[in-house]
Amino acid sequence: MAAVTKTVTKLPAPVTYPDPRGDPELRKEVAAYLGLARGLRCNPSQVLVTGGFSGALGLAIRGLQLGRMGAWIEDPGFPLTRTALGLAGMAVTAVPVDAEGLDVAAGVRSAPGAKLAVVTPGQQAPLGMTMSLPRRLALLAWARRSDAWIIEDDYLSELQLKGRAAPALASLDDEGRVLHIGSFSKTISPALRLGFMVVPPELSRRFGELAACMAPAPAAAVQRAVAEFLREGHYIRHLRRMKRLYAARRATLLRCLGEVASDSIKVQATAGLAVMILLPEFASDVDVALRALQFCLAPAPLSPWYMQPPRQQGLLLGVTNLNERRLPADCRRLLELAR
Amino acid sequence: MAAVTKTVTKLPAPVTYPDPRGDPELRKEVAAYLGLARGLRCNPSQVLVTGGFSGALGLAIRGLQLGRMGAWIEDPGFPLTRTALGLAGMAVTAVPVDAEGLDVAAGVRSAPGAKLAVVTPGQQAPLGMTMSLPRRLALLAWARRSDAWIIEDDYLSELQLKGRAAPALASLDDEGRVLHIGSFSKTISPALRLGFMVVPPELSRRFGELAACMAPAPAAAVQRAVAEFLREGHYIRHLRRMKRLYAARRATLLRCLGEVASDSIKVQATAGLAVMILLPEFASDVDVALRALQFCLAPAPLSPWYMQPPRQQGLLLGVTNLNERRLPADCRRLLELAR
Numbered sequence: 218m219a220a221v222t223k224t225v226t227k228l229p230a231p232v233t234y235p236d237p238r239g240d241p242e243l244r245k246e247v248a249a250y251l252g253l254a255r256g257l258r259c260n261p262s263q264v265l266v267t268g269g270f271s272g273a274l275g276l277a278i279r280g281l282q283l284g285r286m287g288a289w290i291e292d293p294g295f296p297l298t299r300t301a302l303g304l305a306g307m308a309v310t311a312v313p314v315d316a317e318g319l320d321v322a323a324g325v326r327s328a329p330g331a332k333l334a335v336v337t338p339g340q341q342a343p344l345g346m347t348m349s350l351p352r353r354l355a356l357l358a359w360a361r362r363s364d365a366w367i368i369e370d371d372y373l374s375e376l377q378l379k380g381r382a383a384p385a386l387a388s389l390d391d392e393g394r395v396l397h398i399g400s401f402s403k404t405i406s407p408a409l410r411l412g413f414m415v416v417p418p419e420l421s422r423r424f425g426e427l428a429a430c431m432a433p434a435p436a437a438a439v440q441r442a443v444a445e446f447l448r449e450g451h452y453i454r455h456l457r458r459m460k461r462l463y464a465a466r467r468a469t470l471l472r473c474l475g476e477v478a479s480d481s482i483k484v485q486a487t488a489g490l491a492v493m494i495l496l497p498e499f500a501s502d503v504d505v506a507l508r509a510l511q512f513c514l515a516p517a518p519l520s521p522w523y524m525q526p527p528r529q530q531g532l533l534l535g536v537t538n539l540n541e542r543r544l545p546a547d548c549r550r551l552l553e554l555a556r
Numbered sequence: 557m558a559a560v561t562k563t564v565t566k567l568p569a570p571v572t573y574p575d576p577r578g579d580p581e582l583r584k585e586v587a588a589y590l591g592l593a594r595g596l597r598c599n600p601s602q603v604l605v606t607g608g609f610s611g612a613l614g615l616a617i618r619g620l621q622l623g624r625m626g627a628w629i630e631d632p633g634f635p636l637t638r639t640a641l642g643l644a645g646m647a648v649t650a651v652p653v654d655a656e657g658l659d660v661a662a663g664v665r666s667a668p669g670a671k672l673a674v675v676t677p678g679q680q681a682p683l684g685m686t687m688s689l690p691r692r693l694a695l696l697a698w699a700r701r702s703d704a705w706i707i708e709d710d711y712l713s714e715l716q717l718k719g720r721a722a723p724a725l726a727s728l729d730d731e732g733r734v735l736h737i738g739s740f741s742k743t744i745s746p747a748l749r750l751g752f753m754v755v756p757p758e759l760s761r762r763f764g765e766l767a768a769c770m771a772p773a774p775a776a777a778v779q780r781a782v783a784e785f786l787r788e789g790h791y792i793r794h795l796r797r798m799k800r801l802y803a804a805r806r807a808t809l810l811r812c813l814g815e816v817a818s819d820s821i822k823v824q825a826t827a828g829l830a831v832m833i834l835l836p837e838f839a840s841d842v843d844v845a846l847r848a849l850q851f852c853l854a855p856a857p858l859s860p861w862y863m864q865p866p867r868q869q870g871l872l873l874g875v876t877n878l879n880e881r882r883l884p885a886d887c888r889r890l891l892e893l894a895r
Binding site for chain 2: 232233234235237268269271272274275278279297300301304305402406407408409410411426427429430431432433434435436437438439
């Protein structure tokens, strides 16, 4: 491997314990970015730098002190969220999502006493729809009425390939019920394991104490580098570039899949970074995904994202990392497997 | 500031989510290091890479699932540990330490039902004594008898200035009751915010799941760099060099303080990286420490480390970072303040 030469300037070398709530510069940059890109006005004192989404989720669960109370999650929804709430001892209720996102009325019917809802309003994970404004308002009204909390998992931030990303749910929150979690895993690199959480002002002190004792912000150098990346405008430019690149890759993927799709297999784009392939009922998406590992394509099976039957069988194909040369052949082989 | 040019070779660039339990290479190196330097034989699968000591403590508190049970801490002891256990809702009992370390019999008398003890057996924080072998065996016997857990805070590892560091308490643990926490904060740099925890084999799966959902290991690049530092032998050599350097600095500090000490103010070395100055009862160490901030010396007041009165008034002076030229004058001014 060739040697990489890099010139580093200006950054003072950090030598002491980093602020456990996060590097002040990074917290300032994150707050500024959220104001611009997510419509979310907050003070840097409300921002905590975390070990990605899961680090933030752990801190939120600890800080909200909900014990064994009930929590709503989206069905289908991110399996890690479900596992985390379960391991923390909460009573998890799967609430269905429809074209407008989480069905708030269904949540109220099945778990009226819940004290937490974890949602992906920007691009529902995994189905990709954006939560509608009426649903957002209904969810916020429920939280106010029930003295409950909402965790907004904003995993893609503005990195949405279809149209312009909606503002964050937290931007509509006048009552301080929403904890907004963002991450650099999809927008820069998962290898950074870097994320952040914006908490309502009343919680910032308690969360800061918890971070100091039990979940401190990560290495100073990583935080400083990302702060600089944001401050100098590289991050916004990078996102713009990635949107164009991923949209082009998605178009190629959709075209290749379209050429080989059949009546029993539906292909659809989501607002996120994946293309969804819906399989017939009798297929096993887990099985297909396992067998597909021999290609460049590494689809994630859809059914494990469901808590309750009927579990839609399907495949989620990421568009970020494709080998365009091999794509036509790989798509054909994938859909042959799925048939 | 001059540009820093650095050539990086050999390390493959990490591009995906790091293993939430920690980089496999680093876990392997940590296990090998602990076997050599701390007499602690463990499998890399028992090692979790954490956000320093506090990240490990948070994970341990979550993973042990002790709810509102009782916990012993050392008195005096590390304030952050006390705060963490308190915030987690545990009933904290301060157990006195004597020349042999934590007084196990006193713990049994005052909180017989405790299910956790957090100790610093290597170099008691802050008093610096090493826990004696009989005490270690008594503590392990208590844990076995009471179905309780021990967290070993091995914050200095082998970086001990007086004699050779004793093996880790966990090396004597045949029953899987000890969680051993180490950190690179004192031995490399606190700016890394990097630590690790060795859990008994029966806990490694549960802790791995918790780490994945709520407290993942930090950025891949930081872990890989430290793994390389260990693998190539730099870490062991660095510790050896630091021991010599810090011992010399400590000797200088003790000499300067000795020249100005008086009958009412006692100066004593600890096994750790600090020199302790014991002040008369009527002094306020917090006040002296605040006023001393004007010098290079930034002593930590001793009394906040105590939970129960009488709280010894004193100052802890770190030896790692001293301005030797200014030292004689600063020591004189410090002890004038303390008088």
